[in-house]
Each structure stands twice: as structure tokens, then as C-alpha cells.
Amino acid sequence: MNNADLLARSLAAVWHPCTQMKQHANADAGALPLIPIASGNGVWLRDFDDRRYLDGISSWWVNLFGHANPRINAALRAQLDELEHVILAGFTHAPVVELSERLGKLTDGALGHCFYASDGASATEIALKMSFHAWRNRGRTEKREFLCLEGSYHGETVGALAVTDVAIFKDAYAPLIRAAATVPTPDARRAEAGETPVDVARRAAAALERHLEKHHDSIAALIVEPLIQCASGMAMYDPEYLRLARALCDRYEVHLICDEIAVGCGRTGTFFAHEQAGIRPDFLCLSKGISGGYLPLSVVLTTDAVYGAFYDDATTRGFLHSHSYTGNALACRAALATLDIFEEDGVLAANRALAAHLGQSLAPLAAHPRVRHFRQRGMIAAFDVAIDDPHFSRKFYRAALAREILLRPIGTTVYVMPPYVIGRDECDFLAQRAGEALEAALR
Numbered sequence: 001m002n003n004a005d006l007l008a009r010s011l012a013a014v015w016h017p018c019t020q021m022k023q024h025a026n027a028d029a030g031a032l033p034l035i036p037i038a039s040g041n042g043v044w045l046r047d048f049d050d051r052r053y054l055d056g057i058s059s060w061w062v063n064l065f066g067h068a069n070p071r072i073n074a075a076l077r078a079q080l081d082e083l084e085h086v087i088l089a090g091f092t093h094a095p096v097v098e099l100s101e102r103l104g105k106l107t108d109g110a111l112g113h114c115f116y117a118s119d120g121a122s123a124t125e126i127a128l129k130m131s132f133h134a135w136r137n138r139g140r141t142e143k144r145e146f147l148c149l150e151g152s153y154h155g156e157t158v159g160a161l162a163v164t165d166v167a168i169f170k171d172a173y174a175p176l177i178r179a180a181a182t183v184p185t186p187d188a189r190r191a192e193a194g195e196t197p198v199d200v201a202r203r204a205a206a207a208l209e210r211h212l213e214k215h216h217d218s219i220a221a222l223i224v225e226p227l228i229q230c231a232s233g234m235a236m237y238d239p240e241y242l243r244l245a246r247a248l249c250d251r252y253e254v255h256l257i258c259d260e261i262a263v264g265c266g267r268t269g270t271f272f273a274h275e276q277a278g279i280r281p282d283f284l285c286l287s288k289g290i291s292g293g294y295l296p297l298s299v300v301l302t303t304d305a306v307y308g309a310f311y312d313d314a315t316t317r318g319f320l321h322s323h324s325y326t327g328n329a330l331a332c333r334a335a336l337a338t339l340d341i342f343e344e345d346g347v348l349a350a351n352r353a354l355a356a357h358l359g360q361s362l363a364p365l366a367a368h369p370r371v372r373h374f375r376q377r378g379m380i381a382a383f384d385v386a387i388d389d390p391h392f393s394r395k396f397y398r399a400a401l402a403r404e405i406l407l408r409p410i411g412t413t414v415y416v417m418p419p420y421v422i423g424r425d426e427c428d429f430l431a432q433r434a435g436e437a438l439e440a441a442l443r
């Protein structure tokens with residue numbers, strides 16, 4: 001196997017995600033390179049010629065403890081010899097039981113019932129269906145609408161697109177979608193003169209209140225990405241919004257769904273992002289980092305109250321969602337090994353120091369004359385670049401790859417979201433090379 005061979009075969013046979021394939025095929029300067037990867041180790045990815053790339057976005061936000069992590073590898077090897085998978089309807093196994101118990105404990109028992117799938121969009125679909133069905137089982141059949149935030153992203157299946165508000169993903173498929181209503185985002189960048197992030201949060205919550213006042217009878221749930229709307233450009237907001245949204249959802253009898261698929265698992269500094277608001281949701285969606293970036297796994301956690309709404313003699317009052325790989329034993333084992341690392345290594349505390357160092361590394365970039373709204377929460381840092389160039393993202397991406405770093409700006413927003421095993425020197429390297437890539441992309 002070599003670089004050229006794999007590239008040609010990939011272009012012929014693999015339809016890559018989120019990609020206009022013709023941009024890979026073009027040989028001209030505007031082309032997007034397709035990168036063959038032979039192996040990974042820690043934060044580094046390597047091609048067949050031993051060219052290396054620092055994975056500054058944790059391979060689309062999934063990898064927490066590095067590629068080829070020895071401890072997760074060992075746990076998976078041991079699990080392979082016990083059980084790879086078994087149907088979860090009518091059967092159960094140790095990894096899924098242990099994982100459910102441990103996740104429930106991480107919510108102090110508030111969300112003690114776990115329903116599994118394999119990807120984030122399915123977790124969104126499950127939370128929406130469960131919310132609707134729980135209300136219906138309680139006789140509230142008129143509660144069949146959902147509410148999401150401006151700039152929200154909850155996945156790209158037809159159901160999940162209904163609560164996603166990112167034009168590039170949604171517009172093409174609009175005729176297929178039963179779109180949810182959107183309410184204003186608490187994005188702190190929306191601050192008017194003299195406003196603090198808390199003021200913006202309160203203003204957005206007031207708009208939510210006006211909407212709920214009028215429409216709560218027909219609304220089943222509000223779905224939010226706690227603290228950071230990642231996919232629409234790392235929009236960060238004050239926890240005050242979550243506190244107010246929780247109180248409003250209680251007052252108007254609307255479920256609160258926290259989609260922590262991107263921000264969960266320690267990414268924002270606490271294990272769950274919603275903890276920073278001192279609240280609990282009715283539904284919590286996890287995926288991406290939960291398996292350490294090893295295997296597809298998602299889970300929706302919910303309360304005794306929701307679970308109780310389904311507990312009945314009638315099959316049709318049960319939750320109706322069948323997924324072949326539900327609770328896959330290998331994926332659950334990878335998740336358990338991931339949780340072990342959190343505990344054994346005191347990762348949340350270590351990440352506080354690491355995040356502070358990452359912020360210092362990026363300080364020169366934050367002060368760059370073309371950089372706006374530098375922001376950081378835990379192990380995510382982002383800034384906007386003042387430039388009017390529709391090709392900025394692609395130019396930066398290419399310039400970054402040429403400098404041994406993998407960063408994929410969202411429009412003109414550059415962000416870093418590295419694995420938690422990144423070293424201090426590697427933070428400095430990432431920031432230094434990102435600065436050089438920025439200069440190159442601005443030229």
C-alpha cells in the first residue's frame with residue numbers, strides 16, 4: 001500500500017462525507033487534497049510516506065485520548081475474546097449494564113435510563129420520538145412540535161435536520177423536512193454595546209419565554225447544545241441561558257433535551273456541559289467522544305418520569321425504536337475504557353491546566369489584527385477571521401496541512417479541539433503552525 005495507490009482507489013470507490021468529490025479530483029490550485037492515513041498514534045496521524053499531521057480537531061471531535069490508545073486497545077482486545085455483539089432485545093450483557101450504571105451515576109442518578117444507538121443523529125431522533133411519545137402516553141397528544149435555537153446543529157438525518165438550523169445542510173433537503181420553530185441564539189457575539197454575555201443570555205431567554213407563552217400547548221421539547229453551538233461556528237454562550245431555559249421548560253411543561261454529542265465527555269471543562277448551569281435536562285444525548293473515538297456509539301439518557309410514561313402492559317405504549325447494533329458490546333467496552341481513563345488519570349483536573357496552557361499558546365493569534373472574538377471554553381478554542389473570501393476555509397485547511405496540522409475552519413471561524421493527550425509542546429506547535437497557516441490564507 002502506498003499514498004498514490006490508496007488515493008486513486010478511494011476516489012474511485014469511496015464517496016466521502018461533507019465533500020464535493022469533484023474538488024478532490026481537480027488537480028488545479030483550488031483542489032482539496034485527499035489525505036491517505038496509514039496509522040495513528042497519540043495526536044499524530046501518519047501517511048504511507050511517514051508524513052505526519054497533528055490531529056487538531058480530534059478527527060471530527062470524537063477522539064479524546066489519542067489514536068491507538070494502549071489502554072482502550074487492551075480493553076477491546078479482551079472484549080473481543082468474550083463477546084463482540086448480541087441482540088439487545090430480550091438479551092443483555094455486562095458492558096451495556098456497567099456503562100448504563102456509570103453514566104447514570106455521572107448524572108447523580110437524575111438520568112438513570114439509557115437507550116442506545118450508533119450515531120449522533122440517531123440519538124437526536126430517539127430523544128425527539130421519546131419526548132413526543134411520553135407526552136402522548138400522558139394524554140397530551142397536541143404536544144408534537146419541537147423548538148431549537150438559531151444556528152443549532154443536531155445531525156443530518158431527515159428527522160434531525162428538522163431541528164438543525166445550518167443553511168448548507170438544511171436548504172437542499174427543505175422539501176423533505178418538517179422544520180421545528182427556532183428561537184434566538186444566546187451566542188455571546190451578539191452582544192450590543194455595553195452588554196455582557198449574561199445580558200445576551202437573558203435577552204435570548206426572554207424571546208424563548210415569549211414563544212413558549214404562546215405555543216407551549218403544542219410543544220413537546222426544546223433541544224439545545226449546552227454552552228457551545230459547535231457546528232455552526234463554535235458559538236459560545238453563558239450558562240445563564242440554560243438556567244433560564246430549564247425554569248421556562250418547567251413552567252410551561254416542555255421537555256429540555258441537552259444534545260451533548262459534541263460538548264459532553266469533558267470537552268467544556270466539566271464532564272457534562274450542562275453541569276456548569278447547575279441544571280439537569282429531561283434527555284441527554286451523547287455520542288462522539290463517549291467511545292473515545294473508537295467505535296460508533298450513541299446514547300440517550302432520561303429520567304424516571306419519562307421512563308414511567310412508557311412502563312405499561314400495552315406494547316404500543318412502549319418506546320418503539322429498533323436498531324440492530326443497539327448497545328454493541330465492543331462499543332460499550334470502548335466507552336467503559338474511556339470512563340476508566342477519566343477516573344484513573346483525573347482528566348477533568350488535568351484538562352484545566354492543559355486548557356490554560358492551550359490558551360497561552362494561542363494568545364499571539366488572539367492578538368492578531370485580523371482576529372475577532374477569540375473565545376475558549378475548556379478544550380475548545382475558536383476565533384473569527386475578518387476576511388471577505390468565500391474560499392478562506394479551504395485555503396486555511398490546505399495551508400495547515402502543508403504545515404503538519406489538521407484544522408478545518410467553519411467558514412471564517414478557525415477552531416482547535418485537540419485530543420486531551422496533547423502535550424504542552426504540541427499545543428505550542430499547533431498554535432505556531434496555525435498562525436503561519438493564517439498568514440498564508442490571508443495572502
Ligand SMILES: *Cc1c(COP(=O)(O)O)cnc(C)c1O
Nearest residue numbers: 119120121153154155259261262
Ligand atoms: C456531530 C453532532 C451530531 C450528529 O452526530 P453524528 O454522529 O454525526 O450523526 C449531533 N449533534 C451535535 C451537537 C453534533 O456535534
